[in-house]
Amino acid sequence: MGSFSQIVVVGASLAGLRAAQTLREEGYTGELSLVGAEPHLPYNRPPLSKSVLTGDDDVALPGADDVDVHWRGGRRAVRLDTGGRTVALDDGTSLSYDGLVIATGVRPRRLPEEQMTLRGVHVLRTIDDATTLRRALATDPGRVVIIGGGFIGGEVASTVRHLGHQVTVVDAGAVPMDDTIGERAGRWLAVHHGKNGVELISGVRVVEVTGKDGRVSGVRLSDGRTVPADLVVAGMGVVPNTDWLNGSGVHVDDGVVTSAELFADGVSDVVAAGDVARWPHGLFGGELVRVEHWANANEQGAVAARNLLRGPGQAEPFDAVPALGTRVHGTRIQWAGLPRLADESSIVTGTPEDDKFSVAFTRDGVLVGAVAVNFPKEMIRLRKAIAAREQLAVTI
Template sequence: MAPHAVVIVGAGQAGVETAAALRARGFQGRVTLIGGEPPGPCHRPPLSKGYLTGDVPAADIALRPAEFFAAQDIDLLAGDRVVSIDRERHTVTLDSGLRVPYGALVLATGCRPRTLPVPGASLDGVSTLRGLADAEDLRRRLDGPPRRLVVVGAGFIGLEVAASARGLGHEVTVVEAQARALARALTPGMADRLVSEHRARGVRVLLNQEIAALHGDDEDRVHSVELNGGRRIDADLVVVGVGVLPDTALATAAELLVGDGVVVDERLRTSDPDVYAVGDCARFPSPHAGGRHIRLESVQNATDQAKCVAAALCGDGDGDGDGESAPYTAVPWFWSEQYALRLQIAGLTADHDETVTVGDRDSGRFSVFCFREGRLIGVESVNRPADHGIARRLLATGTDLSPDTVRQPGFDLKNLARRPAASTPRTSVERQTVHV
């Protein structure tokens, strides 16, 4: 039986999509969407790309137009935040003091950015990039004469900011503590290709370098970055992109099971059957990771999990009449844009033991097929959207594609897509966390 009222904590991608999916499925109860960040729900991916460069105006980054929520009878409480959950009384309490009852609760609390634990991290001109307010501040600072920007962290957010700022004519240095960029997210060859593109565009990329301190002027504005060993880099702005942490404070206080995220089952239910978790904050068992619990940071994961939870809350989501919703089995996929390179990833590639490259790496149009024990587990593609789309379908239905087949002259993924499906792929990935 569907609950009489659903409260969704978090008005980001996962939260908004959950509310929208409930109404699309015909849910008749009350839907309350609570988000602490004014002015309202926004699309995050453009914040490090088109929004910074001015190509995407502010009006275009709203997840839904303001009238959508009223038209769908969704109570949007923006600018307020949930401070506690009372599981016994089935209520949440907001910062404003308002108490909202629920029949089912969906946690879509997302993540918070890591900060640098070094002296000077609070200087003016040092920021992270997570929400609209961060992006507006950075956009304002980049709107003018060339500045000296230091990006700390060569992950997706860091490299996207670097590409955007360099495209605006600013002097950019990227500092990464690991021996290579995107060490957790990409194969070495693909990561090297992205770094080569940045360097060719004039970005300094310093690998295997850690930040010792940030130094400011007499007005407490950042003016230089000190590396371990004493080297200093002049900086007018510093953007810290060293990853995020799942926001589990509410779940922890409510004594839900937590561990690198809010732990849920295959139907995204927490240790309390009336509470679900979706999106960046949820740690769930994935068939694409051998059934192990993982946490993913992507628009796709947030959107698909929202649909899964909406199906569960509306009753029988798999159509077999047993009243039990279908488990979450969506194929993970991710994307990033840097300069003229559009990177797309299908599947989870972190645990691969063999790769095969198809296409021309130098021209920037190629795909890397990743295998584990001879089985395809993921495909990374640059400027080859057809490969990406087919790879997603093959990973969803199963494929017997082997490395030797991909190596054959004239290999064409389109031909493989026409073959009958095999069994669903399984890998031995322990954990993968990716943000795009």
């Protein structure tokens, strides 16, 4: 720790804040800069698709307003020079470092610009996105089309339907969230959306968002249909914010590729954490994974900071079981591990018909993932089993 006097954290969401807080908690007393692309202090993102849309602006993260840092809000990193150990910002300034935390997160996939500029077309990633969407919903748009039935799309559909609007979700998959919660739970979720008044159109792609007089009017699908729309929310997934690392020598491949201890490949003074980090996970045979979960960012930011201070020789691998939960139309859905890695799956408790069940996912007989609907105690059990690499006989 004595070798560090200037540490820069690039990215001021949850992972970046946790890294900065942990550096101070571990006794680092040198210069500490926190660079955030948004002008706001670090805040909590999960409420953006839920309570913020209904009028609750409480997104505070504990300690965000009193962490001892040189705050660089409203500034983006545009270039990294690992040889000269500098981070260039978009205002022309440059920050020197002897330790760097990359926590730049992700950004939403966007429609072509001419479609994004239509009035009534929205994305949802920031607090400003959420308040803009809330104002649009307050004008009673009538027909809301959500592109993408994933995590964010499902939460927005649930919230907007609760507000009384007509909602259609268009999803390219056969069932919503099948890459996250698997086909069985995805089938249940499709039915659950329907029971709560959401029209789900599955297995088709959006070809174009159409407009009239500069305002959105519909969504044209790959099967030739056009769905009328007064408001569109594009929830088509995200991409890691790594453009600023081009030419830096940091290995980038669907995120910042790191060691198990979160050090950027071959660089002992740079670590990565949160949605942007892609690391070999010890519980899953060293499979490179990138996890877009709140809990992962929270835990990983702290571990990355501690490992940076300790150095590669004394660092600990990050092998926490990924886990997240959501509520869709009032129903609790949780998942843990990486169900997408499985070659077999089975319902192990409960039934989808009762809206209370759990699904186990295995690879070569070893538990790698779990999903629970309205079954938190079962999720606790299965998550512990994933951490213990238990074997479980399941059938597809």
